[in-house]
Amino acid sequence: MVKVVVCGAAGGIGQPLSLLLKQSDLISHLALYDIVNAAGVAADLSHINTASKVTGHVGKEALAEALKDAHTVVIPAGVPRRPGMTRDDLFKVNAGIVRDLAQECAENCPRAFILVISNPVNSTVPIVCEVLKKANVFDPRRVFxxxxxxxxxxxxxxxxxxPQFEPQTNRITVVGGHSGATIVPILSQIKQVSFTPEEIKSLTHRIQFGGDEVVKAKDGAGSATLSMASAGARFTNTLLEASVRGTRGLVESTYVHLRGNPGAEWNARSTGLDYFAQDVELGLEGVAxxxxxxxxSEEEQSLVKTAISELKGNITKGCNFVNDGTTPSAKL
Incomplete structure (x- = not known):
């Protein structure tokens, strides 16, 4: 049985993400958890004619049941970014939610793959890892x-x-992190097309701050939910393809803990960081x-240096949040 749990399943990302995951023939049980409305989302999705069972779990008292025997846990839980909201503002709200969910994972499904969508990812992934370390169940291959x-x-x-660049079949490597200047698309490695320096500069900026377009366009009503759900489902399905079916050679860019992961020593030395996003080959145990x-390029080298400088603070903030123990638990 392959049980996939979505924590935050009734939210703006969680609902479309759950809908997309219901289409997967690799999932036999889709468990939907949230503090409200998860039962209704589950009932709705359970009418879709794919084989997977769907269950809804509402409230903190139902979380252990949702997580029990989980193969993969996907976490989009938290509040979205709104106009004028900084990543620091977002951190204050979402950090406690992610920490408490990670603690429940450590207790109820310590071998599950944990996929963190909740922003700010640069800090929430270190939060999850530090919680798992404290519980002595941390495996760097299994947190993304x-x-x-x-x-x-x-x-x-x-x-x-x-337009001649086919977006569905051509994947672009993106390194660094998942916010603003920490996002570094490696456009110099694209062989199918060439760019002027002005095009490179414009594309890089738009990729780095693409989320702002959506926040502004939604005029205070939310952030990127549908595109994020699509991207989250893509990564989840790729991981399942590798870890359940055993398909080899599957590569995705993802933000992972470098130390202890196979092949990561070079990146850890070159960046001086414990966490960094880059291309990762997925396998049966997660990170292969x-x-x-x-x-x-010279410009990309400069962008990576900027990303590293910003990521140091993001990572420290996440680690300190767990290890200082000064912030009260969030309501799950």
Whole structure:
């Protein structure tokens, strides 16, 4: 049985994400958890004619049951970013939610793959890892920050500038993190098309701050939910394809803990960081191999240096949040 749990399933990302996951023939049980409305979402999805069972779990007292025997836990729980809201503002709200969910995972499904969507990912992934370390169940191969939306945006935005670039079949490597200047698309490695320096600068900025377009367009009503759900489902399905079916050679960009992961030593030395997003080959145990950073243009090298500087603070903030123990638990 392959049980996939969505924590935050009734939210703006959680509902479309759950809908997309219901289509997967690799999932036999889709468990939907939220503090409200998860039962209704589950009842609705359970009418779709695919084989997977769908169950709804509402409230903290139902969380252990939702997580029991989970193969994969996907966490989009938290509040969305709104106009004028900084990543720090977002952190204050979402950090406690993610920490408490990670603690429940440590207790109820310590071997599950954990896929973190809740922003700010640069800090929430370290939160999850630190919680699992404290519980002595941490495996760096099994915790992922889902940065796939940056990859999806890169392909789409390049296609808009260069229509001959096929966005569905050509994947662009994106390294660094998952916010603003920490997002570094490696456009220099694209062989199908060429760019002017002005195009490179414009595309890079749009990819880095693409989320702002959606926040502004929704005029205070939310952030990127549908595109994020699509990206989250893509990463989840790729991981399942590798870990359940055993399909080899599947690569996605993702934000992971470098130390202890196969192949990550080079990236850890070159960045000086414990966490970084780059191409990762997925396998039966999660991370099969962290691929080396590709050759970078001078401009990309400069962008990576900026990303590293910002990521240091993001990572420290997440680790300190768990290890200082000064913030009260959030309501799950």
């Amino acid at each position: 920050g889902v940065t796939t939306l940056d990859v999806v945006r890169s392909s789409r935005f390049v296609h808009e500038v260069k 191999n962290v691929l080396r950073l590709p050759d970078l």
